[in-house]
Amino acid sequence: MILREHRQYRQQLITLTKLDLKKAHRGSVLGWLWAFIQPLILLFVYWFVLHVGLRVETTPEHISPLSWLMVGLIAWLFMADLLNRGTSSIRTYKYLVTKMKFPVSVIPTFVGLSRLLIHTFLLSLALLYIGIFGEGVHMTWLQLPLYMFVMFLFFTAWSLFAAPLAVLSKDFENLVKATVRILFWVSGILWNVHFITIQWVKDVLMLNPITFFAEGYRNAVLYQEWFWEDPRQLAIFGGMFALLSLLALVTYKKSRKELADLL
Amino acid sequence: MMNQPIAIEFKNVTKTYNLYQSDAKRMLSMVFHFIKPRKKLANDDLSFIVNQGEAVAVLGRNGAGKSTLLKLITGVAFPTDGEIIVNGRVSALLELTAGFEPECTGRENIYLKASLMGLTKKQAILLEQTIINFAELDEYIDQPVRTYSSGMKARLGFAINVNIKPDILVIDEALSVGDIKFQEKCRLKINEIKEKHHVTVLLVTHSLDSARKFCERGIVLDEGKLVYSGPIKKAITRYKAIA
Numbered sequence: 001m002i003l004r005e006h007r008q009y010r011q012q013l014i015t016l017t018k019l020d021l022k023k024a025h026r027g028s029v030l031g032w033l034w035a036f037i038q039p040l041i042l043l044f045v046y047w048f049v050l051h052v053g054l055r056v057e058t059t060p061e062h063i064s065p066l067s068w069l070m071v072g073l074i075a076w077l078f079m080a081d082l083l084n085r086g087t088s089s090i091r092t093y094k095y096l097v098t099k100m101k102f103p104v105s106v107i108p109t110f111v112g113l114s115r116l117l118i119h120t121f122l123l124s125l126a127l128l129y130i131g132i133f134g135e136g137v138h139m140t141w142l143q144l145p146l147y148m149f150v151m152f153l154f155f156t157a158w159s160l161f162a163a164p165l166a167v168l169s170k171d172f173e174n175l176v177k178a179t180v181r182i183l184f185w186v187s188g189i190l191w192n193v194h195f196i197t198i199q200w201v202k203d204v205l206m207l208n209p210i211t212f213f214a215e216g217y218r219n220a221v222l223y224q225e226w227f228w229e230d231p232r233q234l235a236i237f238g239g240m241f242a243l244l245s246l247l248a249l250v251t252y253k254k255s256r257k258e259l260a261d262l263l
Numbered sequence: 264m265m266n267q268p269i270a271i272e273f274k275n276v277t278k279t280y281n282l283y284q285s286d287a288k289r290m291l292s293m294v295f296h297f298i299k300p301r302k303k304l305a306n307d308d309l310s311f312i313v314n315q316g317e318a319v320a321v322l323g324r325n326g327a328g329k330s331t332l333l334k335l336i337t338g339v340a341f342p343t344d345g346e347i348i349v350n351g352r353v354s355a356l357l358e359l360t361a362g363f364e365p366e367c368t369g370r371e372n373i374y375l376k377a378s379l380m381g382l383t384k385k386q387a388i389l390l391e392q393t394i395i396n397f398a399e400l401d402e403y404i405d406q407p408v409r410t411y412s413s414g415m416k417a418r419l420g421f422a423i424n425v426n427i428k429p430d431i432l433v434i435d436e437a438l439s440v441g442d443i444k445f446q447e448k449c450r451l452k453i454n455e456i457k458e459k460h461h462v463t464v465l466l467v468t469h470s471l472d473s474a475r476k477f478c479e480r481g482i483v484l485d486e487g488k489l490v491y492s493g494p495i496k497k498a499i500t501r502y503k504a505i506a
């Protein structure tokens with residue numbers, strides 16, 4: 001049913017993706033540049049705090065801490081964006097639900113697509129930097145599009161699950177936003193999960209899909225590792241993805257007809 | 264009348280709203296089924312047919328279920344029970360607004376709306392100037408819609424909705440906006456698309472005057488039930504009796 005809705009509204013999906021992009025970057029003089037400046041400032045601040053201020057060790061010797069941080073942070077920004085915006089997507093675009101006939105399931109998708117474009121842009125810049133000034137280009141980069149696509153699917157499934165619930169309850173939306181802030185600190189974006197010596201703590205941390213993706217990106221860009229090299233990790237993630245998709249389908253099916261009455 | 268194609272058919276349609284005391288209770292009720300909502304019956308077992316090209320006024324007091332009925336026709340809301348058949352593209356002005364993107368300009372909203380209604384870019388370009396002229400927005404058309412007054416929004420909404428060639432036009436109270444001249448223009452436009460393109464019109468209004476001018480038929484609702492369906496004159500008499 002969801003796939004059919006997407007096929008039927010694919011034209012509108014493109015229009016709305018463009019709209020969502022345009023909306024995020026208007027009303028300011030620098031406009032589009034902000035999509036680039038904001039992450040750059042963040043990157044600089046975290047790098048400064050970690051390596052000039054705290055002087056922590058985040059990477060094995062042959063990898064520059066800046067490249068390492070850059071790749072993880074870019075992955076994180078995409079995930080955080082989808083967690084936040086995805087969760088409030090239906091509320092943001094409520095006129096599509098209450099004023100016209102439009103399939104609700106398409107809303108999280110175009111919000112996710114617009115973020116994916118920004119993410120692709122940022123990642124390309126990062127790869128350009130790493131390729132020229134950093135660790136160089138590797139074959140393992142080829143798996144990045146796959147990572148991006150799976151990441152997009154995973155967090156769009158999340159949005160499809162969370163956005164209807166956020167309509168039902170404002171508390172839920174606030175809870176998600178508060179959790180995102182915590183997730184940033186516990187997901188190993190700023191510190192290296194592999195440096196943890198207690199095995200079970202490490203195992204628990206690797207259950208976190210955000211850690212999975214951030215580490216996956218680093219493996220692909222910097223460590224020259226392929227995603228199938230850790231099959232256990234892959235299986236755990238696969239299970240979680242399946243569970244999330246199921247939850248998303250159930251919530252969407254249950255709430256779809258009621259959403260317009262509530263907004 | 265007999266062999267005219269059907270535009271809208273309602274078969275025993277019921278719509279109930281589930282009202283909870285708070286959002287928290289609504290959330291909890293998804294898991295705990297013993298938390299029961301208060302049920303509000305907005306449309307109670309409605310059955311009627313609207314033929315293609317007909318103009319029908321929906322009359323009723325506040326809370327009679329008129330807006331719910333329009334939402335069901337538009338496909339925004341879903342019936343709790345019964346079946347609804349709608350043939351053709353519905354263009355709707357619900358609760359006065361057409362659903363604009365507040366951050367975008369009027370012009371961008373024309374394109375957005377056209378695209379969402381399934382028009383191609385080419386068709387939209389052809390309609391753009393007609394819509395702007397009709398809405399009488401002049402230089403405001405390139406300002407963001409959030410800066411518009413409610414009258415301006417309603418005018419733009421109306422202009423878009425009548426001009427994008429709908430099969431069924433649904434208007435909720437929107438005719439009461441604008442000055443007399445604008446209202447007259449709307450009336451002419453609606454008559455024109457009715458005559459020329461055989462558009463079906465559904466009109467919710469409290470102004471019996473415009474109901475009489477626009478519509479040949481009336482549907483009277485009272486507390487969610489259909490109490491009368493027939494010629495507009497009789498419908499108005501009936502409505503006056505319960506109002």
